[in-house]
Amino acid sequence: MNAEPEQYLSARLRRALAEDPRTAEQGVRVTVRGDNVLLSGSVVSDERRDALKAVIHDVAPDLTVLDDVKVVPVGAPAGREEIR
Template sequence: MTQPQYLVARLRTTLAEDPRTAEQGVRVTVRGDHVVVSGDVATEERRAEISEVIKDVAPELVIHNDIRVVGADEPTRREELR
């Protein structure tokens, strides 16, 4: 089996380069046969795609997707700077 640090690097690179995800801000941790991904994304679809990309690269791992979906909507009111 691949060393955890090499697997983490491969997963991070794949998440950044795969056109389905193109995510650089996602944290990846591998512990045994489990991978935990965390961070923030704009849509539920992107969150699901991250799990799919990881399954493609490392189907033997159990995925714990702790990614939060945070809206990137336009502001509803003017922001006042002080």
């Protein structure tokens, strides 16, 4: 069990995800409960989701990462948008 309070650890992990060049991610929620960290939100690719887990493992290797991150690809619109 980590001696650091969960809310401080959550904040430290969020900061790592935002500052690490592999992720630069601010839209992912980080929740620490005991020895687990839950990641939730959405990213644009499987590679980005894997990078999130790698950053968490680098910063807090003793935590188990629970991944609830959805991959939502961003692409060009499928058709024309009609504005009325």
